[in-house]
Amino acid sequence: MREFVWPVRVYWEDTDAGGVVYYANYLRFLERARSEWLRALGIHQAELMQTDKVVFVVRRVEVDYLAPARFDEALQVRCRIALQGRASLVMTQTIERAADAVRLLDATVRLACVSADALRPVKIPSGVLERLQTR
Numbered sequence: 001m002r003e004f005v006w007p008v009r010v011y012w013e014d015t016d017a018g019g020v021v022y023y024a025n026y027l028r029f030l031e032r033a034r035s036e037w038l039r040a041l042g043i044h045q046a047e048l049m050q051t052d053k054v055v056f057v058v059r060r061v062e063v064d065y066l067a068p069a070r071f072d073e074a075l076q077v078r079c080r081i082a083l084q085g086r087a088s089l090v091m092t093q094t095i096e097r098a099a100d101a102v103r104l105l106d107a108t109v110r111l112a113c114v115s116a117d118a119l120r121p122v123k124i125p126s127g128v129l130e131r132l133q134t135r
Contacts (some may be wrong), residue, residue, distance in 0.1 A: 004040060004079045006033040007098065010069050019071040026069075026105055027061065030093050033077035034109070041131045052125045053116045059088070060110040067097075067104045074098040084132065087113045087121045 014025045049055050069075055076098050083090035095105040113124045
């Protein structure tokens with residue numbers, strides 16, 4: 001399976017008073033990378049919600065914080081599908097410092113495909129599955 005890589009830079013708003021990325025902000029980096037991964041596959045989330053009446057939601061996240069990121073560092077967020085089900089995806093994601101490739105974080109994220117109105121699990125639309133298989 002191919003890996004998607006998305007760059008991010010650490011801004012002041014991402015850090016605590018010591019200039020270190022606040023732990024919850026790593027989740028934002030992971031989310032943005034997944035959104036950009038879908039966009040790179042030609043899957044637009046607003047279109048999914050309006051046309052297919054589905055959305056992807058995070059059901060579970062496991063995170064191992066390995067080393068800190070600091071203000072103004074360039075990072076790379078990596079995304080890869082580890083497991084694909086009928087109504088869910090499990091993704092592995094990592095964040096590393098771009099300058100030296102030091103891994104800062106490992107995450108496993110389970111996403112559920114749910115109906116946009118009732119938020120109940122539904123099958124991933126066939127068009128989305130086709131695009132995921134080109135990954």
